[in-house]
């Protein structure tokens with residue numbers, strides 16, 4: 001019998017494990033610099049904890065939890081609930097009213113596995129408990145941004161405010177009113193959300209739903225004075241630390257407990273798995289779980305997605321060995337390309353060409369695989385007109401290069 005790992009569960013082999021170690025070591029260094037302490041938590045908890053902390057009407061609790069023993073016990077799908085449970089159980093906030101904690105480890109969600117989406121995945125989770133200050137929000141986002149910068153990853157930060165129990169009900173009513181006429185056009189999940197949690201309709205990924213809510217009322221104009229000034233101060237904090245961000249009024253995080261600040265670190269490089277990390281403020285949750293009335297904010301980064309981005313970056317970096325691929329099409333142009341390639345190499349550039357008379361399409365493919373920054377296209381027509389086409393492989397922009405002093409021109413363009 002040939003037994004394989006469960007679908008959505010992955011071995012991390014030598015070669016990849018070094019990237020995991022790198023992420024962890026950079027993260028631990030940043031956590032220390034920002035004065036966070038580690039806490040280690042169990043994987044199994046009472047199911048009730050997640051139902052109460054995450055919310056009954058969330059995707060996670062409704063359909064993603066691994067529960068057993070009559071559904072009484074659950075493998076943690078995220079870290080915040082367990083962390084708050086531990087803080088309350090051990091009276092940590094009584095000892096020290098502001099707790100800055102992080103934890104690293106596996107989480108379990110029964111969802112459809114795909115690239116960057118597993119059933120056992122790993123999070124770096126960071127929480128600040130006991131501070132309502134907007135500077136805590138800005139500082140936490142600054143921590144996330146610093147970690148990503150230190151790893152060399154270009155990821156953007158999106159920010160929203162979900163208001164609080166004082167101002168959300170009016171917005172909710174307004175939104176429901178707006179959705180009433182559009183109900184028929186929403187996906188089935190969103191039809192259900194209209195009764196359970198209508199705000200979540202705003203961040204449905206279904207294109208039809210997106211179109212429906214494009215001109216939905218904005219939470220930002222419904223915030224009460226306290227939430228509005230908190231939101232403003234968070235943004236002032238980010239600006240002061242020079243952390244770039246973008247407001248996204250459609251971002252409504254999936255967990256029921258969020259209030260005020262929510263944020264996501266987004267990448268365009270992982271397809272549908274765009275969120276590398278996400279989090280928000282959850283004032284009121286600690287008390288709801290039986291602890292003191294302390295506010296809190298936290299976020300989690302997905303290790304798998306960070307590692308995937310690092311791998312993609314490494315693949316690009318290897319390819320980036322090549323400055324230029326000279327694509328000659330036809331016998332004469334190839335002769336010309338041969339000499340030009342040599343001249344550019346003499347001038348210190350990393351250049352490749354094909355000697356097998358392949359088609360332009362095939363040569364473009366080769367250039368792409370080799371990670372060439374530029375491709376020079378040279379056919380009979382170009383030879384005749386004395387102008388070759390230089391294509392920037394990153395921007396896809398093309399420009400004409402006069403052939404007589406092509407080597408010098410190309411060198412100047414690539415160097416700049």
Ligand code: ATP
Pocket residue numbers: 078109111116117118119120121122123254273274275276277278279300301302303304305
């Ligand atoms: P998504 O919208 O991609 O499902 P989410 O909102 O469910 O993400 P969170 O619960 O906020 O994610 O978890 C924080 C981070 O953990 C995500 O930004 C992502 O990087 C990572 N993550 C969440 N679910 C998975 C998963 N199934 N596999 C891998 N990483 C995950």
Ligand code: MG
Pocket residue numbers: none
């Ligand atoms: Mg999810």
